[in-house]
Amino acid sequence: MHRAVVTGIGVICAVGRNLTEFEQALREGRDGRVPMHSPDPNAEPWDLRFTHAAQIHDYVATDHFAPKEADMLDRFAQLAVVASREAVKQSGIEWTPELRETTAIVTGSCIGGQTTEDRGFVEVYKRGRPRPHPMTIPKTMANAGASGISMELGITGPAFTVATACASSAHAIGLASGMVRSGMCDVVIAGGSEATFSPGILMAWESMRVVSPTVCRPFSRDRNGMMLGEGGAIMVIESLEHAEARGAKPLAEIAGVGMSSDAHHVTQPSAEGAARAITRALKDAGIGPEQVGYVNAHGTGTTVNDATETRALHQAFGDHAARLAVSSTKSMHGHTLGAAGAIESAAAILALRNGFLPPTIHYNERDPECDLDYVPNQVRAWDGEYAMSNSFAFGGLNAVLVLRRL
Amino acid sequence: MSPDLTNPEEVSTRVLRIIADNQRKDVSLVTIDSSFEELGIDSMDAVNIVFALENEFNINVPDEEMKNIRSVRDIVEGVQKLVAAGPPTGPEKAAA
Numbered sequence: 001m002h003r004a005v006v007t008g009i010g011v012i013c014a015v016g017r018n019l020t021e022f023e024q025a026l027r028e029g030r031d032g033r034v035p036m037h038s039p040d041p042n043a044e045p046w047d048l049r050f051t052h053a054a055q056i057h058d059y060v061a062t063d064h065f066a067p068k069e070a071d072m073l074d075r076f077a078q079l080a081v082v083a084s085r086e087a088v089k090q091s092g093i094e095w096t097p098e099l100r101e102t103t104a105i106v107t108g109s110c111i112g113g114q115t116t117e118d119r120g121f122v123e124v125y126k127r128g129r130p131r132p133h134p135m136t137i138p139k140t141m142a143n144a145g146a147s148g149i150s151m152e153l154g155i156t157g158p159a160f161t162v163a164t165a166c167a168s169s170a171h172a173i174g175l176a177s178g179m180v181r182s183g184m185c186d187v188v189i190a191g192g193s194e195a196t197f198s199p200g201i202l203m204a205w206e207s208m209r210v211v212s213p214t215v216c217r218p219f220s221r222d223r224n225g226m227m228l229g230e231g232g233a234i235m236v237i238e239s240l241e242h243a244e245a246r247g248a249k250p251l252a253e254i255a256g257v258g259m260s261s262d263a264h265h266v267t268q269p270s271a272e273g274a275a276r277a278i279t280r281a282l283k284d285a286g287i288g289p290e291q292v293g294y295v296n297a298h299g300t301g302t303t304v305n306d307a308t309e310t311r312a313l314h315q316a317f318g319d320h321a322a323r324l325a326v327s328s329t330k331s332m333h334g335h336t337l338g339a340a341g342a343i344e345s346a347a348a349i350l351a352l353r354n355g356f357l358p359p360t361i362h363y364n365e366r367d368p369e370c371d372l373d374y375v376p377n378q379v380r381a382w383d384g385e386y387a388m389s390n391s392f393a394f395g396g397l398n399a400v401l402v403l404r405r406l
Numbered sequence: 407m408s409p410d411l412t413n414p415e416e417v418s419t420r421v422l423r424i425i426a427d428n429q430r431k432d433v434s435l436v437t438i439d440s441s442f443e444e445l446g447i448d449s450m451d452a453v454n455i456v457f458a459l460e461n462e463f464n465i466n467v468p469d470e471e472m473k474n475i476r477s478v479r480d481i482v483e484g485v486q487k488l489v490a491a492g493p494p495t496g497p498e499k500a501a502a
Contacts, residue, residue, distance in 0.1 A: 207453075207457055209452060209453050224469070225469075267449075304449065341408060
């Protein structure tokens with residue numbers, strides 16, 4: 001077995017256009033919440049119960065892509081490509097023809113290019129046009145992010161996309177690290193991206209009544225729902241030997257991966273399912289619960305998720321749960337759906353490397369059902385070797401990553 | 407086909423039918439005193455039922471009201487109140 005290490009990370013989200021800005025925001029406890037607006041000037045006006053979200057307010061496609069290129073990529077795929085550029089640059093990887101042929105790309109996305117699809121369908125169903133734009137299909141496909149990265153970097157190895165709702169990019173990173181550990185690939189570029197802001201999708205979220213009309217307060221007794229977000233995070237994952245052979249300094253090791261499915265309910269999470277994924281991740285990493293200091297929680301801010309996740313942490317960590325630091329950075333960057341696992345693993349790696357615990361912001365009040373240390377409102381200094389990132393999807397599909405400081 | 411929505415009994419009957427439809431149960435099994443447990447209504451079912459009721463009665467159930475729904479009786483009485491108050495307007499919805 002090889003060891004899978006991360007040598008480069010790229011992030012773009014509401015609280016940071018790159019990794020440095022992202023870390024600064026995590027330390028400051030910055031809320032990415034802004035008044036929602038449609039990136040599409042022709043979009044239908046919306047009238048929703050929630051008015052704010054963690055949108056990337058200053059993103060302009062043509063700042064990152066030639067106009068023609070931008071036209072070919074939905075915003076979610078653009079965010080994947082933008083994040084991949086930063087990750088590859090940080091990794092210092094130098095592409096050879098052989099490396100391009102053997103490197104893999106694994107991305108995660110929940111809704112893919114549905115904002116493009118939504119726009120196309122409005123034209124047809126509402127505005128009476130005979131057909132949507134010819135690029136609707138290739139821009140909507142969930143693998144457009146992986147394809148965009150492949151074309152951007154000239155990578156010709158295996159490339160595909162995992163769609164497990166809000167655990168998509170955690171599954172993608174887990175799978176990527178498995179590909180490296182098994183020796184199938186020396187290098188895998190993995191992560192995920194999401195762009196959520198179009199009228200039909202927002203209305204569908206409203207319909208589920210899980211989005212907060214105010215602010216996102218994970219684990220706080222007065223929490224009232226999630227904050228939608230958008231963004232992308234991509235990592236360069238390679239074998240430790242490969243990294244060392246080219247003189248790269250790894251940022252962290254993906255030490256353990258745990259996956260499980262609840263077989264329970266399509267939207268209600270199960271503590272047992274989540275706990276199984278956590279326990280498997282610990283076992284895979286070969287560590288005991290007491291070796292983990294920080295958990296970047298799934299922590300959506302809904303009544304059900306946060307109480308269930310707390311129960312799962314108690315089940316999996318036992319007595320050590322009381323000594324864990326657990327925070328939900330979704331309180332800042334929002335719930336970025338398929339990108340969440342990658343963005344939050346990046347946060348956990350920053351925490352490990354740079355010695356801090358990102359807070360759960362807007363935390364007000366202890367809930368008897370959420371009785372752990374959620375690092376309320378203030379960043380905290382921390383020195384630990386292992387951190388965990390939890391992702392639990394609708395459909396009851398769970399992915400947990402154990403990250404190790406190197 | 408134009409039911410009298412000023413009659414609370416009529417509203418109640420239609421609410422019970424929508425709950426039965428949503429739970430895929432015979433309407434005779436749903437009464438105002440049925441508990442959520444009896445009918446197998448979980449939180450997602452409640453969201454689905456309220457969605458159907460909003461469409462049926464052209465009402466808007468705010469999230470805050472939604473949280474207080476614990477029983478069939480809560481649903482019936484809540485809908486009767488909202489129907490009596492008349493159709494929602496844009497600004498009210500935005501404020502909810």
